Amino acid sequence: MKIKLNIWKQANAKAKGKFEKYELDGVDAEMSFIEMLDYLNEKLIKEGKEPVAFEHDCHEAICGCCSLYINGHPHGPGSETATCQVHMRSFKDGATITVEPWRAKSFPVLKDLMVDRNAFDKIMTAGGFVSIDAGQAPDANANLVGKIDADKAFEAAACIGCGACVAACKNSSATLFVAAKVSQLALLPQGKVEAKRRALNMVAKMDELGFGSCTNTGACEAECPKGIGIDFIAKLNREYLCASFSEAE
Amino acid sequence: MSKLDAKIPEGPLAEKWSKYKATMKLVSPNNRKKLDIIVVGTGIAGAPAAASLAEMGYNVKVFCFQDSARRAHSVAAQGGINASRNNKNDGDSVYRLFYDMIKGGDYRAREANVYRAAEVSSDIIDQLTAQGVPFAREYGGTLANRTFGGVQVSRTNYAQGQTGQQVLLGGYSALKRQIALGKAQMFSRQQMLDVVIVDGKARGIITRNLITGEMERHAAHAVVLATGGYGTIYYLSTLAVQSNGSAAMQAFKKGAFFGNPSFIQIHPTCIPVLNEYQSKLTLMSESLRNDGRIWVPKAEGDKRRPNEIQDEERDYFLERRYPAFGNLVPRDVASRAAKERCDNGYGVGKTGLAVYLDFRDAVKKQGVKVIKGKYGNLFAMYEKITGENPYETPMMIYPAGHYTMGGLWVDYNLMTTIPGLFAIGEANFSEHGANRLGASALMQGAGDGYFIAPYTVSNYLADEITNKVPSTDSPEFVEAENNVKATLDKFLSIKGTQTASSFHKRLGHIMWTYAGMQRNEDGLKKALVEIADLKKEFWSDLIIPGTASEINQELEKATRVADFIDLATLIVTDALNRKESCGAHFREESRSESGEAMRIDDKYSFVAAWEYQGEDKEPKLHKEDLKFENVEVKVRSYK
Ligand SMILES: Cc1cc2nc3c(=O)[nH]c(=O)nc-3n(C[C@H](O)[C@H](O)[C@H](O)COP(=O)(O)OP(=O)(O)OC[C@H]3O[C@@H](n4cnc5c(N)ncnc54)[C@H](O)[C@@H]3O)c2cc1C
Ligand code: SF4
Ligand code: FES
Numbered sequence: 001m002k003i004k005l006n007i008w009k010q011a012n013a014k015a016k017g018k019f020e021k022y023e024l025d026g027v028d029a030e031m032s033f034i035e036m037l038d039y040l041n042e043k044l045i046k047e048g049k050e051p052v053a054f055e056h057d058c059h060e061a062i063c064g065c066c067s068l069y070i071n072g073h074p075h076g077p078g079s080e081t082a083t084c085q086v087h088m089r090s091f092k093d094g095a096t097i098t099v100e101p102w103r104a105k106s107f108p109v110l111k112d113l114m115v116d117r118n119a120f121d122k123i124m125t126a127g128g129f130v131s132i133d134a135g136q137a138p139d140a141n142a143n144l145v146g147k148i149d150a151d152k153a154f155e156a157a158a159c160i161g162c163g164a165c166v167a168a169c170k171n172s173s174a175t176l177f178v179a180a181k182v183s184q185l186a187l188l189p190q191g192k193v194e195a196k197r198r199a200l201n202m203v204a205k206m207d208e209l210g211f212g213s214c215t216n217t218g219a220c221e222a223e224c225p226k227g228i229g230i231d232f233i234a235k236l237n238r239e240y241l242c243a244s245f246s247e248a249e
Numbered sequence: 250m251s252k253l254d255a256k257i258p259e260g261p262l263a264e265k266w267s268k269y270k271a272t273m274k275l276v277s278p279n280n281r282k283k284l285d286i287i288v289v290g291t292g293i294a295g296a297p298a299a300a301s302l303a304e305m306g307y308n309v310k311v312f313c314f315q316d317s318a319r320r321a322h323s324v325a326a327q328g329g330i331n332a333s334r335n336n337k338n339d340g341d342s343v344y345r346l347f348y349d350m351i352k353g354g355d356y357r358a359r360e361a362n363v364y365r366a367a368e369v370s371s372d373i374i375d376q377l378t379a380q381g382v383p384f385a386r387e388y389g390g391t392l393a394n395r396t397f398g399g400v401q402v403s404r405t406n407y408a409q410g411q412t413g414q415q416v417l418l419g420g421y422s423a424l425k426r427q428i429a430l431g432k433a434q435m436f437s438r439q440q441m442l443d444v445v446i447v448d449g450k451a452r453g454i455i456t457r458n459l460i461t462g463e464m465e466r467h468a469a470h471a472v473v474l475a476t477g478g479y480g481t482i483y484y485l486s487t488l489a490v491q492s493n494g495s496a497a498m499q500a501f502k503k504g505a506f507f508g509n510p511s512f513i514q515i516h517p518t519c520i521p522v523l524n525e526y527q528s529k530l531t532l533m534s535e536s537l538r539n540d541g542r543i544w545v546p547k548a549e550g551d552k553r554r555p556n557e558i559q560d561e562e563r564d565y566f567l568e569r570r571y572p573a574f575g576n577l578v579p580r581d582v583a584s585r586a587a588k589e590r591c592d593n594g595y596g597v598g599k600t601g602l603a604v605y606l607d608f609r610d611a612v613k614k615q616g617v618k619v620i621k622g623k624y625g626n627l628f629a630m631y632e633k634i635t636g637e638n639p640y641e642t643p644m645m646i647y648p649a650g651h652y653t654m655g656g657l658w659v660d661y662n663l664m665t666t667i668p669g670l671f672a673i674g675e676a677n678f679s680e681h682g683a684n685r686l687g688a689s690a691l692m693q694g695a696g697d698g699y700f701i702a703p704y705t706v707s708n709y710l711a712d713e714i715t716n717k718v719p720s721t722d723s724p725e726f727v728e729a730e731n732n733v734k735a736t737l738d739k740f741l742s743i744k745g746t747q748t749a750s751s752f753h754k755r756l757g758h759i760m761w762t763y764a765g766m767q768r769n770e771d772g773l774k775k776a777l778v779e780i781a782d783l784k785k786e787f788w789s790d791l792i793i794p795g796t797a798s799e800i801n802q803e804l805e806k807a808t809r810v811a812d813f814i815d816l817a818t819l820i821v822t823d824a825l826n827r828k829e830s831c832g833a834h835f836r837e838e839s840r841s842e843s844g845e846a847m848r849i850d851d852k853y854s855f856v857a858a859w860e861y862q863g864e865d866k867e868p869k870l871h872k873e874d875l876k877f878e879n880v881e882v883k884v885r886s887y888k
Contacts (some may be wrong), residue, residue: 012799032634038750039526044853045748045794045803053800055316057489059529060630064322078633085633110460111800121317121437125429129422130381132525134301134699137372141336144390145383153383157415161319184381186860191381206335 001026001088003041004096007052010109013116017109019098033067033076033086034059037099056114061086064160068113068168069100074164074223082162082225084160102163104172115165119209120177126205127198128181130191143189156184160228165220165228170172171212177221178202179236180228186239196243203240252879253506253858253873256660257361262879263343265366265509266774269661270704274711277528284710285469285718287454288498291318292325293413293691296420296676297698298706302416303427305703307710311424312436312456314491314805320420322477322489323694326413327346327534327627328406329692330377331401331403332370336394341402345365348880349400350689353579354654354682355832355848356882357509359856359875361661366693369700370600373692374406376699378555380419384444387751397687398535399579405656405688410534410626416691440805441642443494444472444503444670447725451670452718455729457737462798464730466721470713471669474500475698478653478675480513482813482820483765484757486650487519487532491805497657497676501819506858506871507664508658508678510805510816511824514685514833515766517583519604519625520634520644525573528750530649531634534627535687538576540611540620541644543567543587545604554603555597566590566604575888581684581833581846582887584648588766591647598645607643618768647707648766652690654681654833658858658873662705663697666858669713671695671706678856683832737797740807745790749806756810756817759783764821769837773825777818781865784814819835819859826870829853850882 002025010017024040031039034056041051057065061082068083070076076086091097099113107115145153159178165176182199185191191198207213215232221230258269276284284307291313299311313321317884325611333346346367351358374392378384384406385393394403427433438459445453445468453468479494480486503505530864534604544563551558566586568575578586587604607765612620617640621628621762628639637643656679657665657672664671681689719725763776787810793803794805830846831853841847856873 021349027494028524028526031526035524035526035528038528042750044313044750045792046746048794050794053802057320057491058322058325059316059490060325060531062325062411063315063322063489064317064324065315067715074539081633085630087636089636114800115854118437121319121425121435124319124422124425125430129426131426132376132379132423133304134297134376134423135372136701137375138377140378140384143378143388146390147386147388150383153381154385154411154415157381157383157418158411159407160324160414161317184831186381188381188383190379248572 001029001093003027003091003094006096007099008100009052009112011111013108013110027088031088032059032084033068033070033088034084036088052113053111056084061085064158064162065116067102067162067164069102069167072099074102074167075225077173080225080227082160101218102167103235104166106174107163107166119211120161120163120174122209123174123178123202123205124181127201130185131194133248145188148240151189153184153187156180156228156232157189159228160226164223164225166211168223169212170217171215171221174206174211174212175214175233175236176224176228176230178206179232182239183232183235186235195239196246199236199243200247252872253658254660255873256360256662257355258661258831260366262360265361266368273704273708276707276711276714277395278306280714283307284308284713285310286471286473286706287312287453287467287469288473288475290475290477290674290676291421291424292321292323292475292477292662292694293420294694295321295371295416295696296424297695298473298475298702299433299752300420300423300427300704301699301703303432305707309427309433309468310436311433312439312441314438314440314459316438317330318424318435318437318559319418321417322492323417323691324414325489326691327410327532328397328536329412329417329688330373330695331688332374332406332692333367333404334371334374336392337403339402341404345402346370346404349684350680351682351880352885353399353684353686355483355684355885356682356712356850356854356877357831357875358680358682358696360877360879361433365701366453366680366696369696370692372700373695375818377416377419377670380422382408382415382419395536398538398577405780413691416695440808441499442808443729443817445725446503446667447719447723450668453721453726455733460800462796462801464734465745466726466730468718468726470710470716470718471671473671473673473702473706473805474657474676475674476676478656479816480650480653482817483650483761484754484758485522485527485530487516487530490529493812494816497681498658498812498816500667500670503667504861505670506860507655507819507860508856509655509823510859511764511827511834512654512683512822512832513650514580514654515579516650517648518606518646519649521598522600523635523645529817531630532651533631533644533646535580537606537624537627540623541576541608542605543576543604543606545590545597549594555607561812562784562804564595571887578887579684579686581835584766585835602644603647605643606646608639608823609643612640612873640830648833652685654679654683654685657857662708663702664705670710671702673702678813683834683839701848737804740791740804741797743791745792747790747791749803749810752783752791753806753810753813756780756783756813760817760820764824766833767837770825773821776821780821787811787814822858822868823857826857827853
């Protein structure tokens with residue numbers, strides 16, 4: 001295959017970026033998108049040019065490193081697919097492909113296609129945990145967890161923290177990410193004790209970090225590589241409201 | 250050759266750990282806040298260790314090279330985590346788990362450590378559950394369990410095919426809590442480039458900030474390495490592309506012994522290489538072998554589509570060779586059998602380097618729905634990568650590098666031969682002997698992190714209370730930083746023509762050919778020569794664009810590849826020295842009449858611990874003799 005690439009290049013966080021055009025011949029349809037970029041980079045380096053900086057690690061849609069905005073979609077074509085699972089067979093020979101970083105105020109570009117997603121870590125620090133020390137835990141079967149709740153909690157817990165939901169949202173809201181964690185823990189007896197505090201603190205942190213508010217467009221759900229549904233946003237809203245009321249009491 | 254002291258406590262096996270814990274030195278809560286600990290790595294070993302030590306009151310600094318602690322490669326573990334809880338009332342016990350691991354490891358692991366790992370396994374599940382890890386549950390609300398290869402009980406806890414993600418996020422959340430409380434400090438996007446030794450003790454590390462390129466010096470009373478495995482030595486493996494052996498090599502070059510470097514597990518069921526630019530292989534969980542049947546055509550070079558090949562024209566070679574265990578033989582056995590078929594021309598697919606894993610009979614018997622319930626996410630992952638639907642067409646699989654049983658040699662305290670330098674998780678030479686059983690790596694890493702290192706590190710620190718952390722301006726720190734800087738400058742000044750990845754790929758090829766699933770003396774000797782040549786070429790023809798004072802992914806790769814090259818030599822040296830076959834280490838010269846692996850217990854019942862002797866010098870071998878007092882050493886047979 002032969003393809004044309006339109007890739008965002010930006011030297012560092014402060015620099016002004018711009019699109020750079022590349023033509024690439026000899027692309028194999030079996031290559032993954034990442035392997036195609038590796039192939040491009042090998043070529044650029046040998047020609048004495050700057051390679052394109054981008055992130056990837058597991059190549060199995062589980063670590064959440066990869067984060068490319070391909071032809072207007074976070075993680076490119078295909079539903080429930082992370083960038084590292086996109087293969088070149090999804091594109092036509094001769095296609096022009098535009099590749100950008102996540103665009104969101106709270107995810108500043110570090111270089112080319114790499115962004116800083118530290119804000120997600122900060123939201124987690126604000127309350128994405130259960131307060132239990134090593135050695136304090138009761139028997140895992142002491143608190144029974146019904147299969148339905150366990151499965152639902154797992155569904156929410158499958159979030160890989162990639163940030164595609166933020167990149168997909170016109171308001172750059174992190175609500176789906178927060179909803180996933182708040183719901184997972186609120187569904188389980190172990191997480192219920194701190195559920196209120198958690199919902200309030202995580203939402204407050206999200207707002208503080210400059211993420212926009214949720215206007216229920218559902219764009220996040222459509223692009224989430226793990227199929228995290230917006231029903232969890234409804235659950236977050238309930239948890240949050242309930243927590244706010246009891247706070248006010 | 251000197252003998253190594255593993256510091257195994259006296260007393261009966263089942264009482265060693267509890268008695269030892271009861272007599273360990275303690276640090277009072279008041280003194281803990283005066284003591285600093287560095288933990289490098291945030292996987293299933295590092296995150297829990299950092300969190301647990303911080304919970305106790307120590308000041309903990311945690312490092313990882315990814316942008317977030319949550320991305321450590323533990324996140325990719327699929328199948329499950331073992332615990333001897335006897336949940337199924339099927340006769341499981343701590344002893345049985347211990348026994349299975351000792352046997353599975355082909356009698357090359359240390360009894361006391363393995364027993365302790367089994368002993369704390371149940372507490373791990375309690376801890377993770379309390380953190381909100383959504384393990385699979387039965388309708389009644391109790392934990393669900395599944396069975397893994399090489400054992401006869403159901404002791405594996407799981408969260409669909411994403412167990413690693415869930416247990417890692419449990420550890421990550423515990424760490425987040427300590428960060429929130431100000432007891433732990435996170436340094437992400439930092440690459441450790443050296444250990445600093447002051448007065449013979451590990452006292453800190455040198456790191457490079459991967460965003461600014463700046464060098465940083467960090468000092469502490471103790472350093473814990475939880476930096477993972479080095480299966481990426483083969484270039485193509487099931488590990489993340491950035492997984493590496495650098496931290497272990499830095500420690501090795503500073504005097505820490507390296508244990509059994511050549512013990513590397515090759516996993517039988519991975520998606521085969523699809524194109525020459527491939528940079529990673531994807532694991533298909535071992536659990537698939539419960540229902541999938543492995544076969545190749547009986548006729549050499551048969552190029553028909555698999556569904557056109559009738560049963561009588563198929564060779565179900567595992568069922569044929571190992572009637573008792575069939576498709577569920579341990580990983581090393583399954584991998585070698587597949588390679589044997591492919592080497593003899595019976596392999597399938599474009600490259601001939603693949604065998605079929607067929608679900609036709611299982612789908613017929615159990616229906617699509619049941620199969621989907623069990624393996625849905627794996628089948629979907631397979632289809633995404635290959636474009637083929639495994640419900641209709643058999644999967645194609647081939648073995649790939651997966652897990653390193655070898656690693657930094659540690660004593661019972663998980664301390665390396667450098668005082669104050671600990672190694673936990675996959676980074677140490679661990680409890681898996683020459684072959685790891687499924688679902689026991691998460692168990693070991695989490696056990697090290699939550700329940701073992703917190704005690705043993707404290708025991709060490711008890712003697713450090715009055716010692717101040719050295720200044721990062723002390724000569725040892727300055728010298729270490731200067732050395733690291735000089736190496737980076739050297740990389741950048743070569744200005745050759747070949748990229749770091751291209752060297753890695755070639756190194757991987759050498760290692761896979763000569764030090765992969767099958768090894769022999771001639772091949773290994775050839776490998777030593779080829780690695781040495783590659784090393785020369787690397788240091789004279791490497792190209793890295795850009796500078797060291799910015800984000801430079803090529804520079805990061807080069808540092809890893811340089812260490813891989815030296816590690817490769819160490820692996821081959823170890824493989825040459827061990828002239829027996831054991832577990833994953835198969836020496837062609839040492840097999841039984843029927844072609845199976847043959848251990849030589851009277852000569853090789855030891856851990857090989859290698860000591861660095863200087864650049865390009867042959868390392869010195871130390872032996873830790875293994876004593877088996879609680880199990881009878883037998884031939885592993887799966888016929
Ligand atoms: C695909 C796959 C599936 C698996 N499935 C299972 C399973 O089902 N059950 C099971 O028990 N085991 C499984 N394993 C094995 C198991 O996942 C690993 O052995 C285990 O997770 C390793 O954990 P760790 O904490 O030692 O290292 P890792 O999780 O690899 O973490 C390494 C950490 O060290 C950091 N690090 C490394 N080098 C440096 C450096 N120089 N500077 C700074 N930081 C550094 C990294 O950033 C990372 O945080 C699987 C492995 C793979 C690859
Ligand atoms: S909710 Fe989905 S899109 Fe958002 S971070 Fe999690 S996995 Fe990524
Ligand atoms: S590289 Fe890990 S999710 Fe894509």
